[in-house]
Amino acid sequence: MAADKSTGLTLQSIREAHARIRDKIHRTPLVTSEALDELCGRRLYFKCENLQKAGAFKARGATNAVFLLSDSQAAQGVVTHSSGNHAAALARAAKLRGIPAYIVMPRNAPAAKQAAVRRYGGEVLLCEPTLAARESTARQVQEKTRAEFIHPYNDLRVMAGQGTSALEMLEQQPDLDAILCPVGGGGNLAGMAVAAKSVKPAMRVWGVEPRGADDAARSFNSGKIEPLGEPRTIADGLRTSLGELPFAEIKRHVDGIITVSEEDILRATRLIWEVLKLVVEPSGAVPYAALLDGQTVQSRALPERIGILLSGGNLDLDRTPWQAAV
Amino acid sequence: MAADKSTGLTLQSIREAHARIRDKIHRTPLVTSEALDELCGRRLYFKCENLQKAGAFKARGATNAVFLLSDSQAAQGVVTHSSGNHAAALARAAKLRGIPAYIVMPRNAPAAKQAAVRRYGGEVLLCEPTLAARESTARQVQEKTRAEFIHPYNDLRVMAGQGTSALEMLEQQPDLDAILCPVGGGGNLAGMAVAAKSVKPAMRVWGVEPRGADDAARSFNSGKIEPLGEPRTIADGLRTSLGELPFAEIKRHVDGIITVSEEDILRATRLIWEVLKLVVEPSGAVPYAALLDGQTVQSRALPERIGILLSGGNLDLDRTPWQAAV
Numbered sequence A, B: 001m002a003a004d005k006s007t008g009l010t011l012q013s014i015r016e017a018h019a020r021i022r023d024k025i026h027r028t029p030l031v032t033s034e035a036l037d038e039l040c041g042r043r044l045y046f047k048c049e050n051l052q053k054a055g056a057f058k059a060r061g062a063t064n065a066v067f068l069l070s071d072s073q074a075a076q077g078v079v080t081h082s083s084g085n086h087a088a089a090l091a092r093a094a095k096l097r098g099i100p101a102y103i104v105m106p107r108n109a110p111a112a113k114q115a116a117v118r119r120y121g122g123e124v125l126l127c128e129p130t131l132a133a134r135e136s137t138a139r140q141v142q143e144k145t146r147a148e149f150i151h152p153y154n155d156l157r158v159m160a161g162q163g164t165s166a167l168e169m170l171e172q173q174p175d176l177d178a179i180l181c182p183v184g185g186g187g188n189l190a191g192m193a194v195a196a197k198s199v200k201p202a203m204r205v206w207g208v209e210p211r212g213a214d215d216a217a218r219s220f221n222s223g224k225i226e227p228l229g230e231p232r233t234i235a236d237g238l239r240t241s242l243g244e245l246p247f248a249e250i251k252r253h254v255d256g257i258i259t260v261s262e263e264d265i266l267r268a269t270r271l272i273w274e275v276l277k278l279v280v281e282p283s284g285a286v287p288y289a290a291l292l293d294g295q296t297v298q299s300r301a302l303p304e305r306i307g308i309l310l311s312g313g314n315l316d317l318d319r320t321p322w323q324a325a326v
Helices: A011-021 A034-040 A058-068 A071-075 A085-097 A111-119 A131-145 A156-172 A187-199 A215-222 A244-253 A262-276 A282-291 A294-299 B011-021 B034-040 B058-068 B071-075 B085-097 B111-119 B131-145 B156-172 B187-199 B215-222 B244-253 B262-276 B282-291 B294-299
Strands: A043-048 A078-081 A101-106 A123-127 A178-182 A204-210 A256-260 A305-310 B043-048 B078-081 B101-106 B123-127 B178-182 B204-210 B256-260 B305-310
Touching (some): A011 A058, A011 A156, A011 A187, A034 A262, A043 A156, A043 A282, A058 A085, A058 A156, A058 A187, A078 A131, A085 A101, A085 A111, A156 A187, A156 A244, A156 A305, A178 A187, A187 A244, A204 A215, A215 A244, A215 A256, A256 A262, A262 A282, A282 A294, B011 B156, B011 B187, B034 B043, B034 B262, B043 B282, B058 B085, B058 B187, B078 B085, B078 B131, B085 B101, B085 B111, B101 B111, B101 B131, B123 B131, B156 B187, B156 B244, B178 B282, B187 B244, B204 B215, B204 B282, B215 B244, B215 B256, B256 B282, B262 B282, B282 B294, B282 B305
Parallel strands (some): A043 A305, A078 A101, A178 A204, A178 A305, A204 A256, B078 B101, B101 B123, B178 B204, B178 B305, B204 B256
């Protein structure tokens, strides 16, 4: 079904986001591989958001949110809590605008992720590694600095930015029949679904998530947000609960949520490294993992030309994911 | 100095090669990174031939050679001896033309490399792991089948094909001041130097090779081909002696040969994986390694905007190169 103008997220807001951010991000390539096409009997188009600024699609949403602020709002800076790709993306966007970024991170966040935030000039504020501590620390920072809070996914400005990758995919390959997108908090899937279905109503859009963190699949089936529970997956970027704003769009526009096994996530990650020569983090390989499961391909009747979002490439390279998982 | 029309390799032959092969290869992206630019104080443009068909620039030369054959020549097939990227590239090109490819490989060639040749329909002929055995086996195949021998680098058709990546780089970024290219047999460096200097005479072109396989540097300095000796480098694609036809062009058109340490090759490889999110084999990271050596950057007076050829991405991913080297 087409995107409804009365919903929170509109095609127009995604188009405006694209105009706002396009000279501040990479227009990432859409790559193909005969070998991977043969393996699943489909034509696959991989959107390389691992090659995006700061190494993930998160640069799109964060940049849109930061550049939407009025000058007086922006002057106070921005704040978020995140231990992942949104943290670095927001610090980078704030640096581009020349404003402060306060990033609340759990005390046990990897040193490399803290360093990435500081490299972009962000101020790292460490807290205890609980959601309650992250939220209360962020609130304190907000009260003290009056900085604008930019949630990693439960924010229409961020969701509009994430949707811009679908606009680019359809410009790069108008013949796409479907898009597969990873789902964690849901901001990316919501943005891409609204964009893709508004531009081309016949498109099909699926979210893909690890079986060991299947709250989106359960929520989609029951129609209300189901709690995540204890996630058990190597795909650390998807160990996140579905947000309410994204879920509203997902219910309306997404064809379904596919779950994949840890084994297929690792196999997909390695195939992307080996055949596409792209460093992708396990979370980023999750959509391709759906193509490795013959039963999924058949039962979902996946069409001929499929766009696949490679969402990010940030991971520790001391060991490969398939070594780390042993 | 500009390319001389009287030489063996001409800009025209490279332009014709490009027209011949362009719908049979990828136009690979030219990627940039603010982080890597800052690290060396230059603007770097990475030509992603690791994303090329069959995972290396070798697809360019092999495809040009195969499609230059007359129908009656082609009908007999093609033959080469190679344990590396040229083997798979030639098998792929022959498959595109619908002709046989006979690939002589040493008995100890990695199973993955043999499998790549067979996947493209090439016939693998195993021989003892010596150059003499490889050459005599290839000669026997030639006599028996009348197949055309396509040398991996000492062949003007192959060199013309390799030069096409420089044409693309200058279309993608006309402001380039210099190109750094790895040098093993020299076919790639020769082709790129003729193309780049013919299109833009002010361009500077350097070859880069491991200190542990520095025959090109010694040959360039003495003016005659110096034997390779026993190569000691992780960059397995560059453990190759300089060919005579490439050397003739390199002497005329190349500004110098830079040698790099094993430590810098590994550091360069890891940085490309980590920051650019690209899987590159150690041989492919060799040109970037030159930028990590401050003394080289200064003594060679490397200019502002530098194009870097990431030549290939084929390697065993059971372990990372920095684990394998320990």
